[in-house]
Amino acid sequence: MALIVHKYGGTSMGSTERIRNVAKRVAKWVRAGHQMVVVPSAMSGETNRLLGLAKELAPSKPGDAYYRELDQLASTGEQVSVGLLAIALQTEGIDAVSYCGWQVPIRTNSAYTKARIESIDDRRIRADLAAGKVVIITGFQGVDAGGNITTLGRGGSDTSAVAVAAAIKADECLIYTDVDGVYTTDPRVVPEARRLERISFEEMLEMASMGSKVLQIRSVEFAGKYRVPIRVLSSFTPWDIPIDEEARSGTLITFEEGESMEQAVVSGIAFNRDEAKVSVLGVPDKPGIAAQILGAVADANIDVDVIIQNVGKDGRTDFSFTVHRNDLARALDVLKTQVVPALGATDVVGDARICKVSVVGIGMRSHVGVASRMFRCLAAEGINIQMISTSEIKISVVIDEKYMELAVRALHREFDLDQPTDTLQGA
Amino acid sequence: MALIVHKYGGTSMGSTERIRNVAKRVAKWVRAGHQMVVVPSAMSGETNRLLGLAKELAPSKPGDAYYRELDQLASTGEQVSVGLLAIALQTEGIDAVSYCGWQVPIRTNSAYTKARIESIDDRRIRADLAAGKVVIITGFQGVDAGGNITTLGRGGSDTSAVAVAAAIKADECLIYTDVDGVYTTDPRVVPEARRLERISFEEMLEMASMGSKVLQIRSVEFAGKYRVPIRVLSSFTPWDIPIDEEARSGTLITFEEGESMEQAVVSGIAFNRDEAKVSVLGVPDKPGIAAQILGAVADANIDVDVIIQNVGKDGRTDFSFTVHRNDLARALDVLKTQVVPALGATDVVGDARICKVSVVGIGMRSHVGVASRMFRCLAAEGINIQMISTSEIKISVVIDEKYMELAVRALHREFDLDQPTDTLQGA
Structure with missing residues (x-):
């Protein structure tokens, strides 16, 4: 008997017929003797309808x-889902x-529409599990210290x-999604892309943040912090496939590094065209300029990804970074009106027609x-590299x-x- | 400046365009200097969709x-409404x-789908009103002692x-509905039916319970218990009619009896064809039979309305009462299987083809x-009376x-x- 968390996306919850199938799948796990917690999303389309x-x-x-x-408003989508799934079970x-987020409660900060989980009270969940309940x-919601609903x-x-899996120390968190694993x-x-049977948590973090949309990056960070084993698997398999087969399907995101990727130097290629490049040109090359430039951008609530500062020449340097494309206009505005005059820089230029491609792999370390x-491979294809950024387990180029x-x-x-x-696992 | 509660039904909240009009109407009241609390229903059709x-x-x-x-599940309908109305304002x-019911909180018992309000904490509401907020x-929901949502x-x-108006001691509770008052x-x-400018709380209670569907009867009981003045008025008037005119429109349900109905002996005729008649025939005429008959019916969770027991003859009597038509079959079953054998009564008969007509008026008292x-009026029309039931302010016939x-x-x-x-008010 294991303690298992299942997560189902909006497509799996998209109709009463599909909810019935989710219930049958969960029931199969219960009958196999497992203690089950289920976290469903809103029925597909519902969140968009509400926000519309x-x-x-x-x-x-x-x-x-x-x-x-x-x-x-938006939190009602998941509330409907949990009620219907409970009924179907x-x-x-x-x-x-x-339970809604506030009923558990799942405590978050007060950053509406992008709140962060601070704590989860596991008492109510444990009591119900002990009483034999699913x-x-x-999903998606919590409650802040003032009793306001957050998402x-x-x-x-x-x-x-x-986060729930971490709070109750679940043996595994199974994320049912519309792909059958991480490729x-x-x-x-x-x-020719292949599904990976396993991937290390750190590699998954790089893959997720690079735009491999399988899992939300914060969920991977959470899994890393609390060492929750996650399995990404398909919600399209029939609910009645043998449970052993289901439990071994998909991709396991693991913390047992040694076992997993030893021989593969690179485990995946991630890419992302959501970003735009910003360059501040002719910046006086003196201490503190990076802080001044990025401080103004951060004050405008704009996230920055890759950051490059080149060696200066004649007391001037160029400073480049990437932001989300949606933030490009605002970033340029902040820089032109505040930073360029204050720093005495020459100019600011932006370019949205870029993309970022990364090779990711724990094996790179050694x-x-x-x-x-x-770089040689890209050169052979005649592709010019505009920016480079590296970490221990990934190399990104713009x-x-x-x-x-x-x-x-x-x-x-x-x-x-x-x-x-x-x-290498001999499987 | 007054403290006012507005209630809007599902039709008023039926689309974003209508919600915008509700917001404009409430804003008009705010700009006239009033402190406002608003209780909206779910968007029309939404509760049925969810229950479906x-x-x-x-x-x-x-x-x-x-x-x-x-x-x-069902409570999400109102949650969507309040969020949208807050945004529109x-x-x-x-x-x-x-706020949702649990956020106020509005405490109820745990009778799911038909819970009763036990208390309302007014602190959060008062703090917000004091801060100048609407x-x-x-509506429709609360939370029980275990933190479960109830409706x-x-x-x-x-x-x-x-109930909210009572808790915050509002000056008036305006119920916007699809009729322009009580007739x-x-x-x-x-x-030829006329709209009443005023009606006493007790008359309204009789009118509401008799099937005049303007207000839910429990809301009238609540108003009576806490002496909350209620005004029933139309949500179809344009939002921008002069506020003085709006504040005098509809029907005021009042507690100042003296002022209201002095001259009118009867203020209204209520009627209802939701009931069915049940008669237990040939009941031994001895103490305790009413309790035995109605006890069995109450144990089956069936509400009884009019009850008649006639003077007996030859040690036997007939005992009749009315129940909701939906409960007729169940009531007959209970009586036939439990009561008739136990009492040694002769038979049980039911009749669903009845109606109840009542004249209602505080003036009757004097x-x-x-x-x-x-009775003379009905006789003149050739209408036979099957049952009669009277109170201080109403006479009902079946x-x-x-x-x-x-x-x-x-x-x-x-x-x-x-x-x-x-x-008589000189208005």
Whole structure:
């Protein structure tokens, strides 16, 4: 008997017929003797419907009071899901009870529409599990210290599921999704992409943050912090496949580093075209300029990803970074009106037609030459590199977006990712 | 400056366009200097949609666990409404905040789908009002001592509004609805029916319980208990009519008896064809039979309305009462299987083709002869009376349902209800 958390996305919850199938799948796990907690998302389309209604009425300058109401509104989508799933389980003859975030409670900070989980009280959950019930908990939402409903932002249900799994020390958190696992890269770009049986938590973190949309990045961070084993698997398999088969399907995100990726230097290629490049040109080359530039950008609530500062020349240097494309106009405005005059810089330029391509792999730590192999591969394809950023387990380059698919395919081939390699477990 | 509660029904909240109009109307009251609390229902159709989803998944033998989930589900309808209305008010430049039942909290017992309000904490509401905010509170729902969401049953939003008004000692509770007040009888039956400017709380209680569907009866009981003045008025008037005109429109349900109905002996004719008649025949005429018969019916959770026991003959008597038509079959079953054998009664008969017609009026207390005038009027129309039940302020008769409209029209004319009489306030 294990303590298991299941997370189901909006597609799995998209109709009463599908909810019935989720209930049958959960019931199968219960009958196999497991203690079950289930975290479903809102029925597909529901969150968008609710936010659409709000948008029709929204003030032109929305403030905190508005975002509070958005969360009040949007959180109902998951509340409907948990109620329906509890009912469907009861109809399967399984004792089930549903809770909203505030009922657990799942405590968050007060950052409406993008709150962060601070703590989860496991007492109510444990009591119900001990009483033989399946506990169904809303994803995506929580409650702040003032008793206001908060939501975790898009994809937050993954985070909820992992956080609940951490709080109750679950043996595994199974994320049922519309892909059957984590791939070496996006199969829509590289048809030869392979599903990984296992991936280390750190690699997954890089893959998720690079735009591999399988899991929300915060859920992976949470899993890392609390060492929750996550399995990403398909919700499209029939509910009645043998449970042993289901329990071994998908991709396990693991913390047992040694076992997993020893032989593969690179485990995946991630890419992302959501970013734009900003360069502040002719910045006086003196201490404190990075803080001044990025401070102004952070004050405007704009997240920065890759940051590059080159060696200066003639007392001047160029300073570049990437931001989300949606923030480009605002970033340029902040820089032009505040930073350039204050610093005495020459100019600011932005470019949205870029993409970021990364090779990710724990194996890089002990294998030299991955970077040069990557750069040589791109050069052979005639692709110019605009920015480079490295960490212990990934190398990212920023290139012209028109070369994105070409670069991903070339790198996938270069690092032999279409060849099965993770057979080292003897499985 | 007054402290005012507005209640809006599902039709008023039926679309973002209508919600915008509700916001404009509330904003008008705020700008006139009033402190405002608003209790909206779910958007029309929403509660049915949610319960429909539940029904598709429901177990064949629903128990308490199921009804708990129904409330979890159904309560989201009002949660969406309050969020949207708060946003619409913010867009009007009005500071507004919304609360679910559990956030206030509105404490209820644990009778899922038909809970009763036990207490309302007014601290959060008062603090927000003092800070100049409009407070928007979900109708229809509350929270029990265990932190479970409960709902008050159909029409419960009226009760919520009146209960909130009582808790904060509001000056008036305005119920915006799809009729423009309380009428002497249903205008669909008697076109000459007139709107009453005022009606006493006790008369309203009789009118509401008799099937005048303007207000949920429990809300009227609540208003009586806490002496909350209620005004029933139309939500179809344009939002921008002068506030003085709006504040005097509709029907005021008042506690200042003296002022209101002095001259009118009868203020209205109520009627109802939701009931069925049950007669237990040949009951031994001895002490305790009423308790035995009605005890068995009450144990089966069936509400009884009119009860008649006639003088006995030869040691036997007949005992009749009315129940809701939906309960007739069950009541007959209980009586046949349990009561008749135990009592040694002769038989049980039921009749669903009846209706109840009542004349209601505080004035009856001091005017003799209302009953005989009523019976004479019905006799003149050839209508046979099957049962009679009286109270200080109403006389009800049970008659064949085919005579209902005829009886109502005749009585409306008989008591001069088509003539304006309540001009005594000099208005």
